[in-house]
Amino acid sequence: MLVAGLIAFGVLIGLVSPAQAALPSWPNVKIGANGPIVLSAQHLLRHRGYNIAADGDFGSGTQAAVKQFQSANGLSSDGEIGPNTWPKLVVSVQRGNNSEAVRAAQVQLNRYGYGLSVDGDFGGGTYNAAVAFQSSHGLSADGEVGPNTWQALVGGTPSSGGGSYSLPLARSALPRSEYDDPHHDYPAIDLPVSYVPAYAMVSGTAYRLSEPNGCGNGLRIVKSGVDYLYCHLSAYSVANGAAVRAGDRVATTGNTGNSTGPHLHIAIKISGTSYCPQNFLLAIYDGRTPPAPSSLPRTGCFY
Ligand SMILES: [Zn+2]
Numbered sequence: 589m590l591v592a593g594l595i596a597f598g599v600l601i602g603l604v605s606p607a608q609a610a611l612p613s614w615p616n617v618k619i620g621a622n623g624p625i626v627l628s629a630q631h632l633l634r635h636r637g638y639n640i641a642a643d644g645d646f647g648s649g650t651q652a653a654v655k656q657f658q659s660a661n662g663l664s665s666d667g668e669i670g671p672n673t674w675p676k677l678v679v680s681v682q683r684g685n686n687s688e689a690v691r692a693a694q695v696q697l698n699r700y701g702y703g704l705s706v707d708g709d710f711g712g713g714t715y716n717a718a719v720a721f722q723s724s725h726g727l728s729a730d731g732e733v734g735p736n737t738w739q740a741l742v743g744g745t746p747s748s749g750g751g752s753y754s755l756p757l758a759r760s761a762l763p764r765s766e767y768d769d770p771h772h773d774y775p776a777i778d779l780p781v782s783y784v785p786a787y788a789m790v791s792g793t794a795y796r797l798s799e800p801n802g803c804g805n806g807l808r809i810v811k812s813g814v815d816y817l818y819c820h821l822s823a824y825s826v827a828n829g830a831a832v833r834a835g836d837r838v839a840t841t842g843n844t845g846n847s848t849g850p851h852l853h854i855a856i857k858i859s860g861t862s863y864c865p866q867n868f869l870l871a872i873y874d875g876r877t878p879p880a881p882s883s884l885p886r887t888g889c890f891y
Pocket of ligand 1: 771776853
């Protein structure tokens with residue numbers, strides 16, 4: 589009572605740190621909801637041992653897990669994730685962690701346009717994104733996603749939609765040094781992976797293409813007149829003409845077309861002209877906003 593009174597007094601006369609922005613309210617999510625908030629909650633439940641699908645749809649399985657979690661934590665088991673349940677559900681994560689809770693944080697950071705691969709690996713890109721988010725939201729910029737940062741992420745509303753990016757491969761698939769290599773004949777890059785998931789680098793419209801003597805089974809993701817091209821795929825995860833969001837799985841890499849071994853060929857083209865994708869990919873890897881494709885070099889990235 590006394591403490592509450594002192595805090596109220598502090599707020600009244602402005603003694604509470606002015607650098608600390610007011611945190612948004614925790615959202616209330618329940619059965620029937622869907623989207624990235626639900627998806628993060630599912631990853632957090634999985635982190636805590638509940639074997640549910642992380643599909644972004646709050647169905648009966650998620651509701652049952654929430655009720656169990658609430659019972660086990662002395663909460664009213666109403667199956668809704670609201671202001672009492674969120675603080676007990678979130679998990680502090682930091683650089684070096686590799687977990688479902690990190691995936692939950694990456695999903696949230698991507699709501700704000702950081703374009704991380706949701707791979708559960710809290711590396712440099714996720715750290716940079718966390719620091720950037722904290723800095724722009726009046727939080728202590730320590731790069732650790734703790735209770736306040738979780739509340740700001742989950743309860744907040746991104747100020748600008750879109751602008752989201754993702755690596756075309758899971759972050760754990762390749763080291764940074766593979767994203768700056770030149771291509772062997774024209775502006776593009778070959779990423780040396782076997783048969784692994786490929787993800788949309790940007791949000792746009794996906795078109796399949798077939799070039800048996802070239803790209804093989806290819807996929808173009810078109811956004812604002814720019815083609816983001818994927819080649820040599822072994823399988824598609826999206827229909828021709830599908831709307832995709834950055835980070836969506838779009839294909840499995842492979843060895844189709846003019847290819848001497850499995851790899852992912854990536855090119856960025858505007859009106860048929862190829863631009864060097866290296867700086868674009870490195871920026872995403874580093875958690876920076878990538879340069880505009882039209883500003884990318886058209887020489888120097890091949891031999
Ligand atoms: Zn190539």
